[in-house]
Amino acid sequence: MLSNIGIILICLILVLGFIIIYSAHLDLKIKNEIIKKTIYKLSLYQITFTILSFFTLITGFINSDFSIINVYENSHTAKPLFYKIAGTWGNHEGSLLMWINILVLFSYLFLIFSFKHNKEFRLYTLIFQNILIIGFVTFLLLNSNPFSLIYPTPLEGLGLNPILQDPALAIHPPLLYVGFVGCSIYFSAAMASLLSGYDGKFFAQSIKNWVKISWCFQTLGIIVGSIWAYYELGWGGFWFWDPVENASLLPWFSITALMHSLIVLEKRNTLYFWVIILCLLTFILSVTGTFLVRSGILNSVHTFASDPSRGIYILIFLSLMIFSALIIFFSKYKKETYNFNLKSKETFILANNWFMAFFLVTVLTGMLYPIFLDVLTGVKISVGPPFFNIVIIPLVVPFMFFMAIGPKFGWVKSQNKIFSKILFLILVAVVINLFIFTFFGKYSLLSNLIFITSIFLILHSFLDFKKFINNKNKTGLSRIISHLGFGLLVFFIGINHQFSLEEDFNIKVGDIKKINNYKINFENIKIKESKNYKAVIGNFKLTNLKNNLEQYLNPEIRIYSNPETLTYEAAIKTKITSDLYLTMSNVSRSDYYNIKFQNKPFMIWIWISALMIVLGGFTNLTLRKNEN
Amino acid sequence: MLTKKVKNRISFLILVFILSLAVIFFIIKSLSQNILYFSTPTEIKQKDNIVIGKAMRVGGMVKKNSIIISKKNIQFTVTDFKNEILINYAGTVPNLFAEGKGVVVEGKLNDNFFFTADRILAKHDENYMPPGIKKILENNAK
Numbered sequence: 001m002l003s004n005i006g007i008i009l010i011c012l013i014l015v016l017g018f019i020i021i022y023s024a025h026l027d028l029k030i031k032n033e034i035i036k037k038t039i040y041k042l043s044l045y046q047i048t049f050t051i052l053s054f055f056t057l058i059t060g061f062i063n064s065d066f067s068i069i070n071v072y073e074n075s076h077t078a079k080p081l082f083y084k085i086a087g088t089w090g091n092h093e094g095s096l097l098m099w100i101n102i103l104v105l106f107s108y109l110f111l112i113f114s115f116k117h118n119k120e121f122r123l124y125t126l127i128f129q130n131i132l133i134i135g136f137v138t139f140l141l142l143n144s145n146p147f148s149l150i151y152p153t154p155l156e157g158l159g160l161n162p163i164l165q166d167p168a169l170a171i172h173p174p175l176l177y178v179g180f181v182g183c184s185i186y187f188s189a190a191m192a193s194l195l196s197g198y199d200g201k202f203f204a205q206s207i208k209n210w211v212k213i214s215w216c217f218q219t220l221g222i223i224v225g226s227i228w229a230y231y232e233l234g235w236g237g238f239w240f241w242d243p244v245e246n247a248s249l250l251p252w253f254s255i256t257a258l259m260h261s262l263i264v265l266e267k268r269n270t271l272y273f274w275v276i277i278l279c280l281l282t283f284i285l286s287v288t289g290t291f292l293v294r295s296g297i298l299n300s301v302h303t304f305a306s307d308p309s310r311g312i313y314i315l316i317f318l319s320l321m322i323f324s325a326l327i328i329f330f331s332k333y334k335k336e337t338y339n340f341n342l343k344s345k346e347t348f349i350l351a352n353n354w355f356m357a358f359f360l361v362t363v364l365t366g367m368l369y370p371i372f373l374d375v376l377t378g379v380k381i382s383v384g385p386p387f388f389n390i391v392i393i394p395l396v397v398p399f400m401f402f403m404a405i406g407p408k409f410g411w412v413k414s415q416n417k418i419f420s421k422i423l424f425l426i427l428v429a430v431v432i433n434l435f436i437f438t439f440f441g442k443y444s445l446l447s448n449l450i451f452i453t454s455i456f457l458i459l460h461s462f463l464d465f466k467k468f469i470n471n472k473n474k475t476g477l478s479r480i481i482s483h484l485g486f487g488l489l490v491f492f493i494g495i496n497h498q499f500s501l502e503e504d505f506n507i508k509v510g511d512i513k514k515i516n517n518y519k520i521n522f523e524n525i526k527i528k529e530s531k532n533y534k535a536v537i538g539n540f541k542l543t544n545l546k547n548n549l550e551q552y553l554n555p556e557i558r559i560y561s562n563p564e565t566l567t568y569e570a571a572i573k574t575k576i577t578s579d580l581y582l583t584m585s586n587v588s589r590s591d592y593y594n595i596k597f598q599n600k601p602f603m604i605w606i607w608i609s610a611l612m613i614v615l616g617g618f619t620n621l622t623l624r625k626n627e628n
Numbered sequence: 629m630l631t632k633k634v635k636n637r638i639s640f641l642i643l644v645f646i647l648s649l650a651v652i653f654f655i656i657k658s659l660s661q662n663i664l665y666f667s668t669p670t671e672i673k674q675k676d677n678i679v680i681g682k683a684m685r686v687g688g689m690v691k692k693n694s695i696i697i698s699k700k701n702i703q704f705t706v707t708d709f710k711n712e713i714l715i716n717y718a719g720t721v722p723n724l725f726a727e728g729k730g731v732v733v734e735g736k737l738n739d740n741f742f743f744t745a746d747r748i749l750a751k752h753d754e755n756y757m758p759p760g761i762k763k764i765l766e767n768n769a770k
Binding site for chain 1: 658661663664683697699700702718721722723
């Protein structure tokens with residue numbers, strides 16, 4: 001029953017996609033400034049049906065309708081309601097339906113909110129967006145139908161992977177999807193802009209809010225994913241240069257570059273073709289990331305059960321997208337002349353783009369090289385985190401320096417004498433770094449440089465903020481918050497990396513272990529029965545020998561029944577200055593428990609400063625609205 | 629004669645060219661230093677050119693009844709059903725690490741039969757098998 005409703009709704013979306021393209025095409029020939037009412041209506045129907053189809057699937061999950069394969073494979077009656085709902089997008093088919101929802105939603109919202117702009121441009125955008133919708137809906141119907149039936153109807157479902165049963169992971173995919181699929185709208189807009197000749201600063205104005213929205217959500221999605229990795233995966237880190245993490249970083253680099261160049265296009269009406277390239281690239285990278293992950297070419301903790309046939313479809317679709325984008329781009333390409341003065345804001349924004357391009361190329365190389373080598377020579381290799389750390393971290397030093405001083409320069413040509421102020425701030429940063437270096441511990445030259453430049457960026461942002469408060473002309477607040485957030489992020493990651501304490505050991509119940517100034521007493525274990533799992537809870541008494549502070553840490557080993565899986569839940573004690581992190585595991589039911597103990601300074605501040613970067617983006621969105 | 633503007637532009641282009649060459653060289657050099665080769669126990673036994681003491685990955689299945697746990701470390705045998713290798717590891721194990729399941733270990737080879745691991749990777753997928761092992765199992769089954 002639900003299955004039929006779902007399939008009918010999806011077919012309707014597909015048909016409406018064709019009708020919208022056709023009527024938009026007819027409307028293009030009419031030379032006036034108003035888009036026909038019917039197109040609005042059709043789009044409204046399309047979005048209504050799309051949302052309904054998604055709710056149909058959610059209903060299937062809530063009612064545990066196991067006649068639908070997707071529900072059978074990913075749900076279970078004993079699962080809490082929250083995870084039944086979250087399970088809807090915790091699998092390939094359901095998440096593809098969510099992907100289509102966002103495509104259609106952005107298509108409709110763009111149509112409504114772009115009324116100030118040229119008609120031809122808007123219609124072309126709608127056409128390209130609907131081509132994308134048709135492509136993905138066809139993929140859904142042919143290969144990954146979330147409403148496929150199973151016969152006979154099973155009595156019980158297989159259940160959702162326990163490590164996915166987590167609040168952070170329930171919101172992580174929707175955030176990332178708004179971020180990644182949101183890029184589709186300016187992919188379409190860029191193509192439309194090339195075809196309709198609606199370019200320059202008007203084009204920049206039409207897409208800038210969409211770029212900011214998707215940037216905010218992408219950033220937020222990546223942060224939430226890292227937070228999940230930190231407390232769920234149990235090794236105490238939050239970023240691993242895992243292929244899937246890399247796949248999510250690629251579009252982020254390109255969208256960050258786009259967001260910055262867009263300012264140049266809007267204010268100076270130049271760099272148009274570069275902005276177009278970034279628009280196209282961002283969405284292409286988003287789809288490429290999805291292709292690599294879903295096809296099973298890249299293996300990682302995040303992969304859904306992979307299936308090569310999915311890969312082939314996405315690959316064909318991707319090639320068509322890139323091919324048509326290239327054709328349209330080069331047929332319309334005209335040479336632009338750039339006359340940038342070295343001491344201008346434009347130059348520094350371009351510098352940001354060079355850095356982003358460098359980061360992108362590095363991550364892409366590290367990610368694709370193993371695949372190429374495997375295909376060409378059959379040698380299996382992997383590129384470890386050291387590669388990314390060695391190549392990327394040194395470049396962060398000049399990057400942060402430019403990030404601090406760039407916004408100080410004016411447009412076109414700047415005459416300000418800011419040199420003495422920079423020198424002074426660097427001096428202060430050096431002194432602060434020297435203080436940390438002598439009183440807390442020694443570290444390498446590179447770390448010194450990282451600390452100095454991040455402190456420099458932080459100080460610089462604080463001064464900017466002071467100026468902002470005193471200044472009558474209220475601009476740049478969002479930039480100050482985001483840049484300050486980035487400076488703090490690098491600083492706290494550096495501190496965290498330098499001064500973390502980590503120790504692995506095996507211990508029996510009742511034993512005591514001493515590490516530096518901590519004494520760990522494994523007092524006992526308890527068994528707890530919960531709704532969908534059984535937990536073995538360890539009771540560890542942790543004594544800080546410096547101040548005799550006693551704390552209890554209770555890591556768990558959870559045994560989930562549907563599907564039968566073990567997970568290790570870390571015990572994390574978060575304080576303002578540091579996190580205590582303890583995981584417990586057990587191999588083949590031996591008497592020894594395997595313990596990982598960590599003391600990680602300023603962990604919470606890493607999350608706070610990362611969230612500040614996003615806050616900057618949202619501030620910009622809300623403030624700009626008031627200005628207009 | 630070249631005008632000053634053209635001269636400037638040429639020197640700028642040369643600078644960009646040299647810079648990008650340096651960047652590419654830098655990326656490739658760090659890449660080649662940080663590659664982790666993946667081998668199966670059989671490959672380790674057959675190949676004479678495997679560098680002892682260089683970081684690498686070994687994949688296979690954890691042999692039944694081979695896990696020995698002591699206060700300091702965990703010892704187990706990784707097998708591809710033809711050859712096997714002894715692994716010594718100190719640290720936490722991932723939740724899907726168990727006897728008879730697939731595993732990938734990262735670390736250094738002491739000699740052709742003994743491996744010190746720094747990290748164990750087991751997938752968050754019950755049916756995971758390390759790359760290559762699946763093929764070998766299929767071949768062995770024939």
